Amino acid sequence: MRNRFADTFYELGKADRRLCVVVADISPAGSIARFRQEFPDRFVNTGVAEQVMIGMAAGMAQRGLRPFAYTIATFALYRPFEMVRDDLCYQNLPVTIVGIGGGVSYSTLGATHHAQEDIAIACALPNMSVIAPCDPAEVEAATRWCAMQERGPVYLRLGKAGEPDFTAALAEKFTFGKLRFLRTGRDVCILTYGSIMKVAAQVAESLQDQGRSVSLVSVHTLKPLDMAGLAEVLASHRETVVIEEMSPQGSLGMKVKALAYERRAGSRIHCFSLRDEFVHAYGSHEDVLAAHGLTVDNIVESLSRTRVRLRASIHD
């Protein structure tokens, strides 16, 4: 994802002189290094100083530029939080905060580097748009949208590297604020976003193998949320499964449940998220997700158990 962002930004930046990158002492991946060489004035490194990274980006936007503030997600959003809130959101400036390593993808570095509440926090801010693409192709589409948009600040949550492709060949294009169906079924709809798509896609395969007809959706835009699209999902699927690499507090799962209550939707909703805890676990990304209970097997088994219980209660 990092490299696709860098490649896309480089291409856009060649044509649009308003585009700048403000980083806080993070080594620029791939084409961002090339951007720095070719356009040194439009690449600013504030050093280990994230408050001025956001403050400067806001000031540059006020004078007509289009800055992207880029660093590890925790340091992009948590450390300079009041600058994000007051400088970017209160003043409603078109700055994109690019958070690298969203969720627990910095899996050997501990919770200081885990952005496990970022979506909830970013979504809580007025004027903020929140996007979490599920694969490199969606990163490219989202980056293009961020560079052109006039709405205001955006939190763009990216993974790290090596994410598989899911959407490059899709007929349905990325549309900001709209659900994106990777496959369409009738029984179960899986809603997910970000790099945990790889787990969600395997869960979808497994359910298909069990003979169920499965929809798989990238909810890439977390704010504004596609409420009409989600209401349609709830109305047309007996079961809705939310899989997300985020705290349960302020999660997509909670929002889907609230919507189901409002709309009196009958779809049974199953939510799988990170736990509301620091897990003190290390290893691969999959290992840390597993420490939070987020494995394909766990999710499929949990869904099967619920089905058995449901069948039993129907027969009672």
Place this chain on the structure above:
Amino acid sequence: MRGADHDVFLMSKGHGCMIQYVILEELGVLSRADLDSYCKPDGRLGAHPDYETPGVAASTGSLGHGLGLATGQAYAEKLKKTDVMIYCLLSDGEFQEGSTWEAMMMAANLKLNNLVAFLDYNDFGGLERMSDGHKAFYPLVEKAQAFGWEAVEVDGHDGEAIFNAVTSRIGGRPLIVVCRTVKGKGVSYMENVPIWHYRSPNKDEYQRGLDELAAE
């Protein structure tokens, strides 16, 4: 120094915006009606300045934000190759904010000679005098110089001295003018009395204050 009308004034110490509103009204940027509806439901002026109000360069009020914004604004003008100057007024209280020092370093790194900061050095925080409770806060000029700025100290009540400090600067880097001030200057019952950071005068006090200022 050019006095270009497109230069920017950014009030980082947002709680000082009342004087800014009065000046903007005198310049014809705001109206008398704006002043009369200050902090009222039908007005557009509050006790902290709000971005996109005419004459207001940024929403401030939380301390420690203005110099970062001003640094970004000044850098943008450099990139655009304009001659716009960015002027930023800071309180000495917000000179305690870490974010201000992040911006101090960056503005100097970027050699922003189109950035001028004024520090309202009245030696008062909300709770106590800085010289009593925060002795390591001083010295100011030397600290700013150590951070790569051109820095001078003047009498903050002497407009000509401030003007000369800006116009006679060496240049090539950002400038900070440390302005020695007396809080509540010119009104005997307000001078250096901390409660007047928060209180508004009643009718009698207001008249007395006006009389004292007129007699000066």
